[in-house]
Amino acid sequence: MSEIERPQRGHMNPEEIKDILGVVSKEIPGMIKNIMGSVFSEEAGRNMGKAAGAYYNELKSSGLPDDVAIKMTQEYMRTFTNMGELLKNFSRFDRHERREEKED
Numbered sequence: 001m002s003e004i005e006r007p008q009r010g011h012m013n014p015e016e017i018k019d020i021l022g023v024v025s026k027e028i029p030g031m032i033k034n035i036m037g038s039v040f041s042e043e044a045g046r047n048m049g050k051a052a053g054a055y056y057n058e059l060k061s062s063g064l065p066d067d068v069a070i071k072m073t074q075e076y077m078r079t080f081t082n083m084g085e086l087l088k089n090f091s092r093f094d095r096h097e098r099r100e101e102k103e104d
Helices: 014-040 042-061 066-103
Strands: none
Touching: 014 042, 014 066, 042 066
């Protein structure tokens, strides 16, 4: 698209915005479902356990005391669980929004 044909920054056709939002509203829930499936699957659990063990072992081999290595590993795992909770909450919010749209 040449400079002449490009719309001014910040100016979008309302119909284009509607189309973009329509695609986003259809695609995002599926993406979240796939992410949640990969985060909460049996295989993901095994991988997270392996990752936590490797992280802990690396901390210990670096000379950190047990209590520090344990606390850091717990924080490391909390990052994953917090991300999972965020995804679950977003998924619940999305289902609630869709339900309200159907009722309107």
